[in-house]
Amino acid sequence: MVSIGQTCLDSKCREKILEDAAVSDSKSDFHLRFMGEDVLTQKAEEVGEVTPEIEKLADDMLSLMYEEEGCGLAAPQIGAPLRLVVIDCDYDPSSQTKKNPYVLINPEIVELSDETAKDSEGCLSFPGLSVEIERPVGVVVEAEDLEGNVLRYEVEGSLLARCLQHEIDHLNGVTMLDHLGPIARMKAISTVREKMQGDAAAGAANGAEGETATHSAERTEKSTEEK
Numbered sequence: 001m002v003s004i005g006q007t008c009l010d011s012k013c014r015e016k017i018l019e020d021a022a023v024s025d026s027k028s029d030f031h032l033r034f035m036g037e038d039v040l041t042q043k044a045e046e047v048g049e050v051t052p053e054i055e056k057l058a059d060d061m062l063s064l065m066y067e068e069e070g071c072g073l074a075a076p077q078i079g080a081p082l083r084l085v086v087i088d089c090d091y092d093p094s095s096q097t098k099k100n101p102y103v104l105i106n107p108e109i110v111e112l113s114d115e116t117a118k119d120s121e122g123c124l125s126f127p128g129l130s131v132e133i134e135r136p137v138g139v140v141v142e143a144e145d146l147e148g149n150v151l152r153y154e155v156e157g158s159l160l161a162r163c164l165q166h167e168i169d170h171l172n173g174v175t176m177l178d179h180l181g182p183i184a185r186m187k188a189i190s191t192v193r194e195k196m197q198g199d200a201a202a203g204a205a206n207g208a209e210g211e212t213a214t215h216s217a218e219r220t221e222k223s224t225e226e227k
């Protein structure tokens with residue numbers, strides 16, 4: 001169990017997580033991680049105690065998620081290898097509906113339905129990519145919230161059911177690519193590469209590198225669902 005800044009006994013481990021998570025006052029340290037970065041393919045550590053740093057991390061993740069118009073974000077996606085996810089599948093930025101944010105700490109899938117369905121998904125870490133992924137229609141997830149309450153989500157046939165599975169995948173180092181066959185996977189990788197290269201070139205031309213990539217990514221994410 002690892003808790004940012006407090007109870008991790010292994011100082012090296014703590015330093016690494018602090019560094020990777022960029023849990024500092026500098027907001028600019030938080031940024032989206034994209035395809036190819038190791039943190040996206042590694043299993044994340046359990047969150048121990050909910051420290052002020054964890055609360056801040058969740059807060060920053062929610063801000064980033066809304067800013068990018070995604071409906072979910074997992075901590076590894078901003079470089080923090082911790083089992084923390086934020087989700088809001090109800091908020092629609094185009095109509096400015098009421099926000100309904102969930103913060104899930106150490107979420108676990110405890111049940112999956114036998115019935116599956118295919119639907120398209122996008123991901124803020126894979127700009128420009130939208131792929132059909134088959135997943136169980138129903139899911140039961142248990143998680144803690146920031147107050148230490150254990151919550152149980154029983155969801156079926158909704159965007160939330162898919163989003164929960166997608167985000168928890170991220171905590172296990174699993175991305176959308178891992179749900180694809182070899183040919184579709186290669187195609188997906190080149191789609192994302194082209195998109196990122198195009199965005200980087202456009203960003204450089206505008207003298208605002210990175211901005212463009214971030215903004216286009218969010219659109220993909222939202223149009224399909226979680227992140």
Ligand SMILES: [Zn+2]
Pocket residue numbers: 122123124125166170226227
């Ligand atoms: Zn994702």
